[in-house]
Amino acid sequence: MTNSQAVRTSPRFRPGSLDEVMQTISEANAAGRRLEIVGGGTKHSLGGPVLADAVLDMSGLAGIDFYEPEELVIKVRAGTPVSTVRDVLAEKRQHLAFEPPAYAAFFGDASANDTIGGIVACNLAGPRRILAGAPRDAVLGVEGVNGRGESFKGGGRTVKNVTGYDMPKLMTGSFGILAALTSVTLKVLPAPPREITLLVAGLGDARAIELLADLLNVPADISAAAHLGGSRADLPTTALRLEGIQESVVARAAQLGNRLQRVSDVRTVADEESRDFWRKLRDLSSFAADPDACVWRLMLPGTQAARVVNAIGGEAVYDWGGSEVFIRMEAGKAEEHAQALRTMMSEAGGSACLFRAPAELRRCVGVFQPRPKALQELGERVRQMFDPNGILNPGKLGAAGNGEA
Amino acid sequence: MKMPAIDQAIVGRRAAIAEQLRRIVGREWVLDSETERRTYECDGLTAYTALPLLVVLPENTEQVRRVLQYCHEERIKVVPRGSGTSLSGGALPLEDGILLGTARMNRILEVDAPNRIARVEPGVQNVRVTEAVKHLGLCYMPDPSSQAISTIGGNVAENSGGVHCLKYGVTSNHVVGLEAVLPSGDVVHLGGDFVGGADREFDLTGTVIGSEGLLAIITEITVRLVPQPLTARILSLGFRNVEDASKCVGAIIGRGIIPAGLEFIDRKVIDAVSSMLGEVHSREVEAILLCELDGSKIEVDTLVAEVEAIAKANGLAETRISKTEEERAQIWQGRKLAFGAMGKIARDIYVTDGTIPRGKLPEILRRIESLSKTHGLDYANCFHAGDGNLHPMVLFDTAKPGDLERAEAFGADILKACVELGGVLTGEHGVGVEKRDLMKYQFSDIDLIQQQRLKCAFDPEELLNPGKMFPMPCRCVEFGRTRIGSGKTRFPEIPRF
Numbered sequence: 001m002t003n004s005q006a007v008r009t010s011p012r013f014r015p016g017s018l019d020e021v022m023q024t025i026s027e028a029n030a031a032g033r034r035l036e037i038v039g040g041g042t043k044h045s046l047g048g049p050v051l052a053d054a055v056l057d058m059s060g061l062a063g064i065d066f067y068e069p070e071e072l073v074i075k076v077r078a079g080t081p082v083s084t085v086r087d088v089l090a091e092k093r094q095h096l097a098f099e100p101p102a103y104a105a106f107f108g109d110a111s112a113n114d115t116i117g118g119i120v121a122c123n124l125a126g127p128r129r130i131l132a133g134a135p136r137d138a139v140l141g142v143e144g145v146n147g148r149g150e151s152f153k154g155g156g157r158t159v160k161n162v163t164g165y166d167m168p169k170l171m172t173g174s175f176g177i178l179a180a181l182t183s184v185t186l187k188v189l190p191a192p193p194r195e196i197t198l199l200v201a202g203l204g205d206a207r208a209i210e211l212l213a214d215l216l217n218v219p220a221d222i223s224a225a226a227h228l229g230g231s232r233a234d235l236p237t238t239a240l241r242l243e244g245i246q247e248s249v250v251a252r253a254a255q256l257g258n259r260l261q262r263v264s265d266v267r268t269v270a271d272e273e274s275r276d277f278w279r280k281l282r283d284l285s286s287f288a289a290d291p292d293a294c295v296w297r298l299m300l301p302g303t304q305a306a307r308v309v310n311a312i313g314g315e316a317v318y319d320w321g322g323s324e325v326f327i328r329m330e331a332g333k334a335e336e337h338a339q340a341l342r343t344m345m346s347e348a349g350g351s352a353c354l355f356r357a358p359a360e361l362r363r364c365v366g367v368f369q370p371r372p373k374a375l376q377e378l379g380e381r382v383r384q385m386f387d388p389n390g391i392l393n394p395g396k397l398g399a400a401g402n403g404e405a
Numbered sequence: 406m407k408m409p410a411i412d413q414a415i416v417g418r419r420a421a422i423a424e425q426l427r428r429i430v431g432r433e434w435v436l437d438s439e440t441e442r443r444t445y446e447c448d449g450l451t452a453y454t455a456l457p458l459l460v461v462l463p464e465n466t467e468q469v470r471r472v473l474q475y476c477h478e479e480r481i482k483v484v485p486r487g488s489g490t491s492l493s494g495g496a497l498p499l500e501d502g503i504l505l506g507t508a509r510m511n512r513i514l515e516v517d518a519p520n521r522i523a524r525v526e527p528g529v530q531n532v533r534v535t536e537a538v539k540h541l542g543l544c545y546m547p548d549p550s551s552q553a554i555s556t557i558g559g560n561v562a563e564n565s566g567g568v569h570c571l572k573y574g575v576t577s578n579h580v581v582g583l584e585a586v587l588p589s590g591d592v593v594h595l596g597g598d599f600v601g602g603a604d605r606e607f608d609l610t611g612t613v614i615g616s617e618g619l620l621a622i623i624t625e626i627t628v629r630l631v632p633q634p635l636t637a638r639i640l641s642l643g644f645r646n647v648e649d650a651s652k653c654v655g656a657i658i659g660r661g662i663i664p665a666g667l668e669f670i671d672r673k674v675i676d677a678v679s680s681m682l683g684e685v686h687s688r689e690v691e692a693i694l695l696c697e698l699d700g701s702k703i704e705v706d707t708l709v710a711e712v713e714a715i716a717k718a719n720g721l722a723e724t725r726i727s728k729t730e731e732e733r734a735q736i737w738q739g740r741k742l743a744f745g746a747m748g749k750i751a752r753d754i755y756v757t758d759g760t761i762p763r764g765k766l767p768e769i770l771r772r773i774e775s776l777s778k779t780h781g782l783d784y785a786n787c788f789h790a791g792d793g794n795l796h797p798m799v800l801f802d803t804a805k806p807g808d809l810e811r812a813e814a815f816g817a818d819i820l821k822a823c824v825e826l827g828g829v830l831t832g833e834h835g836v837g838v839e840k841r842d843l844m845k846y847q848f849s850d851i852d853l854i855q856q857q858r859l860k861c862a863f864d865p866e867e868l869l870n871p872g873k874m875f876p877m878p879c880r881c882v883e884f885g886r887t888r889i890g891s892g893k894t895r896f897p898e899i900p901r902f
Contacts, residue, residue, distance in 0.1 A: 047606075068762070068764070069659065070655045070658060070659040070763070070764060071762050071763055071764055072658065073762075093661060094661075122606075123604055123605075123606075123608075125601075125604065129600075129601060129604070130600055130601075133574065133578055134601070134604045136603070136604060136611055137574060137577075137578045146855065150851050150855070151851070152849075152851050152852045152855040153848075153849075153852055154852065154855075154856070156760075156827075156828070156829045156847075157762060157827060158760040158761070158762060158792065158793055158794075158828055158829060158832070159570070159571075159574075159575075159792045159793075160566055160570065160575070160760045160789065160792045160793065160794040160829075160832030160833055161760055161829045161831075161832060162563060162564045162566075162615050162831050162832065162833055162834075162835055162836075163829045163830045163831050163836060163840075163844070163847055163848075164836065164844065164847075164848065164852075164853075164856050164874065165612060165615065165616055165620075165856050165859055165860075166564065166577065166611050166612060166614060166615045166616075167855075167856065167859075169577065169610075169611025169612060169614070170609070170611065170612045170859070172611075173604065173605070173606055173607060173608055174606075174607050175606055175607065177607070189663065190661030190662075190663065210519075213518075213519040213520070213521075214519075216521060216632075217518060217519075217521065217541065217542060217543065217632055218542075218632055219542065219632035219633060219634055219635045219701075220632075220701075221700065221701075244700075244704065245704060245707060245708075247703045247704065247707050248700065248701050248703055248704035248707070251701055251702075251703045251704075252701055255701075299597070299599075299601055299602070299604065299605055300597070300599065301517070301520045301597070301598055301599040302519070302520055302599060302600075303517075303519045303520055320600065320601050321600070323520075323599045323600055323601045323602075324601060349597050349598050349599075349602075350597060350599070351597075351605055353605075353606070368606055369605075372593070372594070374587070374591035374592065374593050375593045375594070375595075375609075377591075378587065378591075378593060378609070378862065378863070379607055379609070381861075381862035381863075381865075382609070382612075382859065382862040382863075384862070385855075385858035385859060385861060385862045385884060386855070386858070397606055397607055
């Protein structure tokens with residue numbers, strides 16, 4: 001049975017209001033019923049296989065509570081499709097600066113809708129992360145229901161806010177093991193009217209990453225710095241994006257172009273063609289066509305990235321100037337290299353996540369980088385303080401999400 | 406301000422405790438005489454004082470670990486302190502707790518330009534980081550106005566802001582990794598030494614930032630460095646009334662322009678500063694907006710023209726625009742002197758720190774005016790308009806009986822009004838002891854209890870900075886109990902301090 005079948009055949013709760021979410025979780029807690037939280041279901045197979053008795057489908061909690069363009073803020077219910085938010089913001093020439101990736105096709109179901117709750121719970125950012133931050137930097141407020149069925153809020157709607165603990169940052173990236181998010185308040189920004197991408201072909205990985213590191217130290221507001229490399233059939237490509245008002249983008253492109261010209265020939269693409277390039281890179285479209293291959297996601301100091309990729313092999317997409325790397329390989333290879341990767345990442349101060357793989361492989365290899373004992377125990381204590389019986393997404397984060405229930 | 410009851414047994418053991426701690430950090434780094442301890446009796450919120458049990462100054466992570474382990478075994482409370490510039494009493498000592506100062510942990514451990522990070526100890530002053538990387542064309546962006554004195558460790562504990570956070574974000578957007586010691590003595594590494602280091606699954610870096618010393622002692626910080634912007638220019642825009650100035654703020658941002666800084670100064674501050682600088686402003690100007698734009702030269706010049714046009718359409722009465730770095734520094738001078746200048750006019754100033762949605766600026770200014778009459782105290786306004794972070798200065802005189810209490814009541818009413826208007830109690834100064842008892846105006850009981858449960862996961866014995874941030878003590882023992890089969894938890898009698 002595939003994972004998506006498991007989701008379809010389990011009992012399913014689809015609350016339509018906050019009260020119903022509270023009731024569903026409260027009853028599940030009382031009955032010891034473990035819940036897998038899903039929005040659009042696109043990231044069901046991201047993370048450890050969840051050991052659940054039922055599905056908590058959040059897609060019924062959809063809609064925009066408020067959007068105030070002049071305040072640069074939007075509050076949306078967790079089950080709202082990301083595409084809906086994108087469209088609403090685009091009407092006012094604004095956007096989510098962290099550039100949420102759309103992984104539906106990558107994870108095998110192009111028709112599914114990823115939701116805001118899912119993007120925030122997994123803290124996934126696109127190429128602009130290097131300039132504009134990740135969801136963790138954009139989430140101003142959260143509302144959620146913990147494993148006891150209690151609804152709570154944290155943060156607020158203003159950018160400047162240090163009142164109490166930063167619950168929005170704790171909830172962002174917690175993969176649903178602490179609470180079911182019911183709404184998030186996000187900082188939005190003006191969408192840049194123009195963009196230009198500089199492309200250089202044929203550079204080796206180490207040289208390309210070094211070049212990106214050099215240029216990211218230049219005051220040019222580079223909004224994306226990537227390299228398509230590793231072992232690949234086509235020519236490697238190094239790409240830099242500049243965004244902003246016309247005058248500024250043209251001036252900065254000339255400035256960087258001059259520096260790049262010394263290295264190699266530079267090709268420039270603008271606007272729709274540029275957007276298309278980064279959309280494909282962001283969504284890992286080149287890996288979507290090959291659904292059986294496994295994909296590792298590495299996060300590490302960029303200067304170490306090429307060395308690690310070279311040692312492991314596989315087709316690689318380096319983003320964030322090399323600090324985030326996706327490597328594609330066959331399932332057998334993914335398993336074979338797991339231990340070596342984990343060791344190298346631990347030495348480099350980074351982490352290796354088995355980002356896409358069959359459930360069996362994720363179960364036996366483990367998805368996330370193992371944590372030192374003290375940190376693992378701290379995480380477990382934090383989880384218990386939100387979900388004492390471990391009924392929310394048990395197993396999603398491996399050991400950190402395994403309740404005693 | 407009611408603080409947790411003092412454990413006299415601990416106070417009575419002062420000499421013995423000092424002796425044990427000296428074995429860890431060295432004889433001269435435990436201060437026990439009253440005169441030495443007196444230096445540390447308060448932070449930037451000088452209305453509250455307490456003599457710490459002892460002042461302990463460790464040199465490195467290992468010493469911090471051993472101090473915490475000892476305090477954990479002996480159940481001794483610990484209050485961390487950087488430079489003591491907190492404006493909310495975050496570093497207010499406890500008479501039965503040690504004050505753990507980070508002053509000796511002041512090394513910049515690593516600057517890694519290719520990965521755009523610097524790794525520093527908590528006692529490094531904010532401004533030293535930028536100084537250390539200037540030659541590389543890089544900088545550390547968060548710039549709280551205390552930056553010459555305040556430490557990175559303190560900035561992390563308070564999640565400090567500054568004038569440039571409208572465009573560049575606050576401390577938590579610039580810290581990618583932390584080393585911290587838990588009250589148990591366990592050392593944990595959170596995040597990583599690269600941009601995106603704190604983006605990983607279930608990362609607790611962002612949780613520790615802004616936790617006001619209640620969760621862990623931070624012993625190392627990895628900050629993100631960014632290229633120093635090529636150019637910056639500032640516009641000083643004078644308006645005939647605060648409404649016009651407020652509208653202009655919304656209009657600039659509504660047009661898709663995010664200035665590097667956008668500050669508001671009212672007439673009282675203008676007069677105080679002008680008398681110090683010998684500047685002359687038109688009589689009809691009631692409020693000034695300072696708008697700084699940075700980036701490439703062509704971008705800055707384009708935006709300066711655009712902002713000026715927007716201001717003209719919103720009732721602009723007076724303009725100064727910097728053309729050189731000296732002119733820019735000169736215009737900023739007025740803002741930087743604001744608090745000092747008011748100090749020359751009033752005997753005492755009480756600065757508070759609420760945040761509101763930008764659009765509510767005219768409304769909050771009206772309410773402050775009316776509260777000023779109710780409380781019978783004058784005030785002045787100077788604040789970060791771009792992000793709606795207010796710093797109303799209540800003017801009073803401690804020599805007059807009852808004035809301090811009235812000033813505090815005025816300040817509290819302003820913060821309550823901020824919450825009513827959709828804002829928050831504190832934008833950058835922290836809750837500390839100052840706003841502790843106001844937390845219930847912003848959060849429900851369950852919101853606060855969930856935050857306290859988080860505290861219990863880090864510090865189940867409640868030894869780190871107790872009496873701060875929450876209006877009631879934690880109930881870690883109760884929270885820790887696992888319950889199956891219960892319905893909603895109820896909170897009948899929540900004890901308050």
